[in-house]
Every structure is written in structure tokens, then in C-alpha cells.
Amino acid sequence: MTQQGVRWTADQVLALAPDAASREAAGRLATAGPWSEVGSTDGGTVWGVCRGGGGGPYRTVVDVADASGPACTCGCPSLRYPCKHALGLLLLWTGGDGAVPEGEPPAWAERWVTGRREDAEAAAGTETAETGAAETEAAGAEAVETGAAGAEAAAGAAGDPSGSVSRIRDPVAARRRAERRAERITAGATELEQRLADLLRGGLAEAEQTGYAWWEETAARMVDAQAPGLASRVRELGSTASSGPDWPVRLLEECALLHLLDQGWLRRDRLPEDLAATVRTRVGLSATADGPAVRDQWLILAQYDSVDARLTTRRVWLYGTETGRTALLLSYGAAGRAPELTLPVGLSLDAELSTYPGGGRRRAALGKRFAPPAPVEIRPKGVTPSQALARYGRALRDDPWLESVPVTLEQVVPVPDGDSWQLADASGETALPLTPAFGNRAGLWRLVALSGGVPVQVFGECGHRGFTPLTAWPAGPGQAVSLN
Structure with missing residues (x-):
């Protein structure tokens, strides 16, 4: 919020939820009944006390105007972030019907907001000082930043179970560690090639009889080889x-x-640099965002989480309203916990991004933020379904293992196709099938209702399994609608 008095929409609030259960619980708390002492400021602070069933009441404060992103605190014991009380309070606030009046925050809310912003300023100052000092240190100091599979990879290489950022002071020792790890990965890739050859020699039918244990044992061997991507x-x-x-x-x-x-890794010295960087990332080596910092008004296109037994991965898609570039932010949380990075869909962020190496250079690191997220009327440029497929085909030349590419479809209508659905262009001549998983989500019916048979604009991911819609805009003026 950079404009005083501008409120978020309900969809933007629900996009912050860590899971479907939190969204459902927040909806039940989006009424005045459970709340007391509620209020807000035009500077972007919302507070209230929620009557809880498990030992409440719970004091809840949300700061949506901080440049480092929306944040909240609550007296409840929930491990989810934001919790259902913070989401419910924001939903109540978005109604704009006087249920959350403007006023002066109570002392307990003011203390938290002031303390958080002071901590953020102090952290920013410390980071600037450390950056300046690092630049004057002996050449060769190297910062290693963990990435998607790099969290496990860095832990294995550096003995750091947290997977946190580390700074290596001795460039010679760092090079030796990198060489030893490359040797281990090469040994693992060579062993994996032999196992794949044995599998194919025995016939794929044998894979059905061996069960999952054989695959898990092979995966464990790749972990030992410090190749988590494999x-x-x-x-x-x-x-x-x-x-x-x-x-x-x-x-x-x-x-x-x-x-x-495997072959890409074993022959990486013969590959073009961007493709070699993609191979290194795919086998599980971490990388640093070495691209130049690009400042833009980044439209927040979509945000969603994927969860496995060990890690929660949050993906945030951004679109540069001036550069026209699409970028991906990745953040991580331990199993059962949502990542801290939260950006509301439909708003724009004045910030700098630096890209990671690899084909396409879509993944980026979020740098300095110059203002909190704010409303914007701009939408991303769209393409036709056939152009979307062509874009995915071109992207595969740079990264053959790419599952999908970000695409905005212009003027498409959701239509049924037997037991599945597709997005057809306005003329009905070309269409993209929706991925089977999306066909089972509530987002499909939200998209159908938004369209009502009229062409709409849809952002999503286009790949070999089909198109997965993530966000849509109505035919006329209107806010972005999250489909997650």
C-alpha cells in the first residue's frame, strides 16, 4: 500500500494463505462476531482481538505497508504463517463497510509495528555495511547462496544442515571442495547410467516387479554423491x-x-555456458544471482506453494511493467511451515531483481525494495494458445528438462472438452488443454464464473501436460483473481 486508504481485495488476502485449510478457516473469521477492539490506520496497520476457542482471546496485528512485505503477529499458537486470525482480520478489513474503522492503534499494536520497522531498518543498515566491507576484503571471497535443490546440496558440501548462506574466506579451499564434489557427482552420474542401462536391458516390465525400494535405494546413492537433483x-x-x-x-x-x-553433466565442458549452467542447477548445484540488478515496477502475477515431506517451496511469478520480463522468485520453508516471502497477487512492487544463471534466466533474487506493494492498472501482454506452445518449444532448446513456461493468454474462453477442459481463443480455432490436476480444483469453477462465456485474460504455466491457470483478469476493468 503506497496510496493511503487503498484496501486489498479478498482474493489478494487469500493468496497469502499457506494452505486451503487456512483459507477456509479465515473465511469463518471474516465477520465482526469474533472480533473486538478492531481498527486500522491509513498507513497500512490493521489490528484486532479475536475470541478464540482454544485459550484466546488473541491479539492480532497486520502491517501491510512495510516495504519488506506484509507481516503479522498473533497470540495464537499456530505454526502457519499468516495464521487464520491474521487472514480473517484482513478479510474483515477488505470489506470496507465500517467493520474496521480507522483510528489510533492501541499501545500493544503500536509497539509491535514500531519495533518491526526499526528492526527492518537496522537490518538494512547492517546488510549495506556488510556488503561494503565484503567488497573491500581480499579478492576471492565467495558468497554461496542456496537454491531450489541447492539447499540440500550446500548442506552436503559444506556440512551446514541449515542450508543457510555461507561465506568462504579461502578461494583455494573453496575450489578444492568444488572439485571434490564434482568428482563425487561424476561418480554418481556414471553409476546412474549403469543402473538405467540395466533397467532397460531387463525390460520396463521388470520395473513393475522391483517395487519402489529399488528406486529409493538408487536415489539414496545419488544423495550420497551430493547430487540431490538426480x-x-x-x-x-x-x-x-x-x-x-x-x-x-x-x-x-x-x-x-x-x-x-547424466550425459550433460559428464560432457558439461563441451556445452555452451548457459546450457552448462542449467545442467549444474538440474543436478543440484547451487548458484548465485549474478545478473545485473534490474529495477522495475514488478506486477505480482501469481503465488503458490508445493509441499513434500521435507520442504515447502513457494513460487512467485512477477512481470516487469517496463521491461516486459517475467521472473520467478523461489523461497523455502521447513516441512509444515510456509516460507516467509509473501507478495499479494494483483499488486505491483517497486524493486530490483537479479537473475540466476541458466537457460532463459527466469529465476531471480529479490533485491532492494523501494516501496510496499501498490495497486496498478497494467496487465501483462498476452499471446494466443498456438504462440504459447511455440514459446514452450523454444524454451526447451535452452532447458530440455523444463516442465513449463510462464504464459499469459489473451482473449480465451474456458470450454469443456469431454471429461476435461481447455482454453480456446476467441475465434475457437486453437485451444490449450488444461492440466488434469487443475480440472479437479475449485479454481476451475472460479475461472468459468469469471468468464461467463466471455473471453478473459489468463496467466499460467504452459507445458507438456497442458496449461495450468494461476491468475485471471475479467474482460473489462477489474482486479486480478487468483485461481490457486
Whole structure:
């Protein structure tokens, strides 16, 4: 919020929820009944006391105007962030019907907001000082930042179980560690090639009989080789075997892609630099965001989480309203906990981004933020379904293991196609099938209701499984609607 008095929409609030259960619980708290002592300021602070069933009442404060992003505190014991009370309070506030009047915050709310902003300023000052000092230190000091699979990779290489950022003072020792790890990955990739050859020599039917234990044991060998990216792909192979009709075809395709990644690593010195960087990332090596910082008004296109037994991964798609670039932010939380980075869909962020190496250079690191998220009328440029497919095809040349690319479809209508759905252009000549997983979500019916048979604009991910809608805009003026 940079404009005083501008409130978020309910969709923007619900996009902050860590999971579906939190969204549902927040909806039940979006009424005045459970709340007392509620209020807000035009500077972006909202507070209230919620009557709780498990030992409340709970004092809740939300700061939506801080440049470092929306944050909240609550007296409840929930491990989810934001908790249902913070989300419910924001939903009550978005109603704009006087349920949350403007006023002076109570002392307990003021103390938290003031303390948080002072801490943020102090942290920013410390970071600036450390950056300046680092630049004057002996050449060769190297910062290693963990990435998607790099969290596990860095932990294995540096003995740091937290996967946090570390600074290596001795460049010679760092090079030796990198060389030893590369040797271990090469040994792991060579072993994996032999295992894949044995699998194909015995026939894919044998994969159905061996069960998941063989795949898990192979994945464990790749973890030992400090190649978590290879381990992750092996586990996916294990879940593909006996996974339904035509599973041998899918298994063969995935085996071929894993073989290609193995060969890419073993011949990485012969690859173009961007492709070699992609291979390093795919096997699990971490990288730093080495691209130049680009400042723009970044439209927050979508935000969603994927969860496994060990990690919660949050993906945030941004669109540069001036540069026209689409960028991906990744953040992580331990199993069962949402990542801290939270950006409301539909607003724009005045900030700097730096890209990571690799084909396409879509992944980026969020740098300095110059203002909190604010409303914007601009929408991303769209393409036709056929152009979206062509874009994915071109992207595969830079990254053959790419599951999908970010695409905004212009003037499309959701239409049924037998037991599934597709997005057809206004003329009805071309269409993209929706991914099967999306067809089972409530977001599909939200998209159908938003369209009502009229062409709309839809942002999502286009890949070999189809198109997954993430955000949509109505035909006329209106706010972005999250479809997660």
C-alpha cells in the first residue's frame, strides 16, 4: 500500500494463505462476531482481538505497508504463517463497510509495528555495511547462496544442515571442495547410467516387479554423491512405474530425460555456458544471482506453494511493467511451515531483481525494495494458445528438462472438452488443454464464473501436460483473481 486508504481485495488476502485449510478457516473469521477492539490506520496497520476457542482471546496485528512485505503477529499458537486470525482480520478489513474503522492503534499494536520497522531498518543498515566491507576484503571471497535443490546440496558440501548462506574466506579451499564434489557427482552420474542401462536391458516390465525400494535405494546413492537433483528425478521415476495406463511410455520418456541430464553433466565442458549452467542447477548445484540488478515496477502475477515431506517451496511469478520480463522468485520453508516471502497477487512492487544463471534466466533474487506493494492498472501482454506452445518449444532448446513456461493468454474462453477442459481463443480455432490436476480444483469453477462465456485474460504455466491457470483478469476493468 503506497496510496493511503487503498484496501486489498479478498482474493489478494487469500493468496497469502499457506494452505486451503487456512483459507477456509479465515473465511469463518471474516465477520465482526469474533472480533473486538478492531481498527486500522491509513498507513497500512490493521489490528484486532479475536475470541478464540482454544485459550484466546488473541491479539492480532497486520502491517501491510512495510516495504519488506506484509507481516503479522498473533497470540495464537499456530505454526502457519499468516495464521487464520491474521487472514480473517484482513478479510474483515477488505470489506470496507465500517467493520474496521480507522483510528489510533492501541499501545500493544503500536509497539509491535514500531519495533518491526526499526528492526527492518537496522537490518538494512547492517546488510549495506556488510556488503561494503565484503567488497573491500581480499579478492576471492565467495558468497554461496542456496537454491531450489541447492539447499540440500550446500548442506552436503559444506556440512551446514541449515542450508543457510555461507561465506568462504579461502578461494583455494573453496575450489578444492568444488572439485571434490564434482568428482563425487561424476561418480554418481556414471553409476546412474549403469543402473538405467540395466533397467532397460531387463525390460520396463521388470520395473513393475522391483517395487519402489529399488528406486529409493538408487536415489539414496545419488544423495550420497551430493547430487540431490538426480535423486529427485529418480524418485519421480519410482512414482511413474505402475502409475496407470501407458505408464511404460511415460517411464521411458523420463528415463530418456534423466539419461540426457547424466550425459550433460559428464560432457558439461563441451556445452555452451548457459546450457552448462542449467545442467549444474538440474543436478543440484547451487548458484548465485549474478545478473545485473534490474529495477522495475514488478506486477505480482501469481503465488503458490508445493509441499513434500521435507520442504515447502513457494513460487512467485512477477512481470516487469517496463521491461516486459517475467521472473520467478523461489523461497523455502521447513516441512509444515510456509516460507516467509509473501507478495499479494494483483499488486505491483517497486524493486530490483537479479537473475540466476541458466537457460532463459527466469529465476531471480529479490533485491532492494523501494516501496510496499501498490495497486496498478497494467496487465501483462498476452499471446494466443498456438504462440504459447511455440514459446514452450523454444524454451526447451535452452532447458530440455523444463516442465513449463510462464504464459499469459489473451482473449480465451474456458470450454469443456469431454471429461476435461481447455482454453480456446476467441475465434475457437486453437485451444490449450488444461492440466488434469487443475480440472479437479475449485479454481476451475472460479475461472468459468469469471468468464461467463466471455473471453478473459489468463496467466499460467504452459507445458507438456497442458496449461495450468494461476491468475485471471475479467474482460473489462477489474482486479486480478487468483485461481490457486
